[in-house]
Amino acid sequence: MREINLKKILAIALSLIATTTVAANEVDKRRILPFNEMQRDHVLTEMRALLTGTQNILDALLREDMIAVARYARPLGMGMTHKAEDHLKAILPKEFMQLGMSVHKDFDQIAMDAESLKDPKHTLRQLSESMKKCNACHAGYQIRVKEQSAQPGMHSSHHQH
Numbered sequence: 699m700r701e702i703n704l705k706k707i708l709a710i711a712l713s714l715i716a717t718t719t720v721a722a723n724e725v726d727k728r729r730i731l732p733f734n735e736m737q738r739d740h741v742l743t744e745m746r747a748l749l750t751g752t753q754n755i756l757d758a759l760l761r762e763d764m765i766a767v768a769r770y771a772r773p774l775g776m777g778m779t780h781k782a783e784d785h786l787k788a789i790l791p792k793e794f795m796q797l798g799m800s801v802h803k804d805f806d807q808i809a810m811d812a813e814s815l816k817d818p819k820h821t822l823r824q825l826s827e828s829m830k831k832c833n834a835c836h837a838g839y840q841i842r843v844k845e846q847s848a849q850p851g852m853h854s855s856h857h858q859h
């Protein structure tokens with residue numbers, strides 16, 4: 699009896715230590731993108747547009763409305779990147795940028811093919827293929843907001859006047 703209790707206590711103690719260690723080593727191991735609030739908002743707004751656009755494309759595909767497919771796919775193409783990406787280009791890892799650009803190129807291709815081939819199955823295949831890149835990037839990166847939303851290039855140490 700006493701031995702069992704000791705074992706239990708030991709098990710609980712060990713699991714507590716394990717939990718603390720995991721917390722100290724960071725639970726989320728994905729590479730961190732250290733953004734300020736504005737940069738985070740910019741990227742996540744674009745992400746939500748990608749999800750909404752993809753859903754709209756699927757809905758149009760269901761109706762085999764290939765004109766609508768092109769209309770929903772085009773805004774997710776390279777045109778999407780011209781908005782405010784310059785300030786992000788400097789701080790984003792190269793592989794992250796390449797993966798992102800490659801997704802935008804896919805949507806341009808999806809729009810073009812929807813118009814010229816008008817083949818829902820072909821579009822569906824392209825979309826499925828391209829969405830592997832959504833998964834690849836999400837598996838590799840996370841956004842963390844820096845404590846002080848400092849301007850790019852500025853240091854968080856405060857000025858002495």
Ligand code: HEC
Nearest residue numbers: 742745746748749794797798801831832835836839840841
């Ligand atoms: C080049 C990298 C990259 C690609 C490609 C990418 N994402 Fe993301 N996405 C991110 C990152 C980073 C986050 C934030 C994840 C985090 O901090 O946990 C995110 C978050 C999101 C979110 C959450 C938005 C919010 O408001 O919280 C959605 C939805 C999303 N992505 C959809 C998509 C879809 C759909 C695709 C593909 C069509 C896609 N993403 C492709 C990097 C990417």
